[in-house]
Amino acid sequence: MQGELAKTVLSEFLDRVSTAPASVLLLDYDGTLAPFQTERDRAYPYPQVVPILESIVQGDRTRVIIITGRPVIELKTLLGPLNNLEVWGSHGMERMLPDGSYGKTTIDKEISELLVQAEEWVIAAGLASRAEIKPGGIAIHWRGMPEAEIERVEASTREGWTGLAERPGLKLLEFEAGLELRVARPDKGDVVTAILEDSAANAPIAYLGDDLTDEDAFRVLTGRGLTVLVRPEYRETRASVWLRPPLELIGFLDQWLSCNPA
Numbered sequence: 570m571q572g573e574l575a576k577t578v579l580s581e582f583l584d585r586v587s588t589a590p591a592s593v594l595l596l597d598y599d600g601t602l603a604p605f606q607t608e609r610d611r612a613y614p615y616p617q618v619v620p621i622l623e624s625i626v627q628g629d630r631t632r633v634i635i636i637t638g639r640p641v642i643e644l645k646t647l648l649g650p651l652n653n654l655e656v657w658g659s660h661g662m663e664r665m666l667p668d669g670s671y672g673k674t675t676i677d678k679e680i681s682e683l684l685v686q687a688e689e690w691v692i693a694a695g696l697a698s699r700a701e702i703k704p705g706g707i708a709i710h711w712r713g714m715p716e717a718e719i720e721r722v723e724a725s726t727r728e729g730w731t732g733l734a735e736r737p738g739l740k741l742l743e744f745e746a747g748l749e750l751r752v753a754r755p756d757k758g759d760v761v762t763a764i765l766e767d768s769a770a771n772a773p774i775a776y777l778g779d780d781l782t783d784e785d786a787f788r789v790l791t792g793r794g795l796t797v798l799v800r801p802e803y804r805e806t807r808a809s810v811w812l813r814p815p816l817e818l819i820g821f822l823d824q825w826l827s828c829n830p831a
């Protein structure tokens with residue numbers, strides 16, 4: 570949804586935020602709050618985003634939660650001064666609360682062994698420099714690689730992991746610039762379900778995300794909250810509204826802040 574209709578949906582939602590005693594703002598990280606970088610450890614948030622989120626948190630009426638495929642530890646580094654947010658990392662395997670307390674889901678020994686096999690394949694295939702080992706998964710990243718090289722790496726990874734991806738409890742996840750073999754659950758939809766259980770039934774809640782993995786979150790929130798695709802180009806999505814980063818995203822967050830001033 571774009572144009573006037575999207576504006577109406579957004580302003581009706583923000584009206585509710587301004588009168589509700591408590592609201593929930595759920596945010597994906599890469600591609601949503603931060604532009605993509607070839608060097609993943611340099612993907613810092615859009616500079617304007619940090620002070621706005623800080624003020625929203627200080628306003629004390631919105632629970633701001635980051636939901637990301639990255640491990641929590643990476644987010645802590647990238648968010649820098651913004652260290653009092655709740656973060657669900659590794660697609661929900663890890664959770665860090667604003668006070669710094671941390672919890673992690675354990676995985677089956679059998680699944681762990683399959684992930685070790687996946688890692689051994691990656692090393693043997695000469696892809697170790699492209700790999701990221703994280704709680705519950707292993708990812709191959711190809712952002713910044715030449716197109717022909719991407720095709721080769723993708724085909725080879727799909728083939729190398731085929732047998733593993735078909736095992737119960739594991740899945741192959743396609744994301745914007747790579748593939749990840751990981752535990753089938755939790756996914757971002759499970760995270761949103763857990764947060765909903767923990768929130769007032771009528772609290773305004775929004776989820777902003779860009780990637781295919783965010784579709785699980787959009788699905789869970791459909792009919793219950795505002796779902797926003799944040800992306801320079803539109804794609805087929807379950808989200809009800811589309812915002813282009815960074816300007817429209819910053820505009821939206823700024824309006825949220827005006828509804829919940831610090």
Ligand SMILES: [Mg+2]
Pocket residue numbers: 597598599600601778779780
């Ligand atoms: Mg993303």
